[in-house]
Amino acid sequence: MCDFILVLKTNSGIYGQLPSYGERLSHYYAYFTTQSNYLVFVYFVFYLFQKKFKNTKPDFIIRLMVTVYITMTMLVFWFGLFVQGNLVKNMSVYEWISTFILHTIIPVAMLLSYIVTAGDTFLQIWNASWS
Known part of the structure; x- marks a missing residue:
């Protein structure tokens, strides 16, 4: 759950480069x-x-x-x-x-x-x- 929240809230790394929450979650669940x-x-x-x-x-x-x-x-x-x-x-x-x-x-x-x-x-x- 902490990773899930971090993906949505972080502005650094690969997730900081993705503009929308949908793209961040899509990338997160792809692993x-x-x-x-x-x-x-x-x-x-x-x-x-x-x-x-x-x-x-x-x-x-x-x-x-x-x-x-x-x-x-x-x-x-x-x-x-x-x-x-x-x-x-x-x-x-x-x-x-x-x-x-x-x-x-x-x-x-x-x-x-x-x-x-x-x-x-x-x-x-x-x-x-x-x-």
């Missing part, structure tokens, strides 16, 4: 990073509603799809774009924090969610009779 992060947000909202009202979780293929999309966002950014070096030269502190959240924190949270919720059975590793 796969933005799309995949919003997809994760929608997925978590959908997951919470399904868990609360139906006591189920989204289908496996939906969980896998969202996880793959956000993982690709993280991998392409860190191993494709970030290693070029010139990406971080002109970033403000806010942009750096936002980039870290969008390309690291949210993908890792989705990966952990996928790992924790992927199975339908519970494997008890520690047997109570062992103690």
Whole structure:
């Protein structure tokens, strides 16, 4: 949400050069990073509603799809774009924090969610009779 507001209010960088709010939003939503992060947000909202009202979780293929999309966002950014070096030269502190959240924190949270919720059975590793 902070990025969304920043895009509308900023007068610097690429967004400062775009004259209308429509063009700024069009440019903002054109990035796969933005799309995949919003997809994760929608997925978590959908997951919470399904868990609360139906006591189920989204289908496996939906969980896998969202996880793959956000993982690709993280991998392409860190191993494709970030290693070029010139990406971080002109970033403000806010942009750096936002980039870290969008390309690291949210993908890792989705990966952990996928790992924790992927199975339908519970494997008890520690047997109570062992103690």
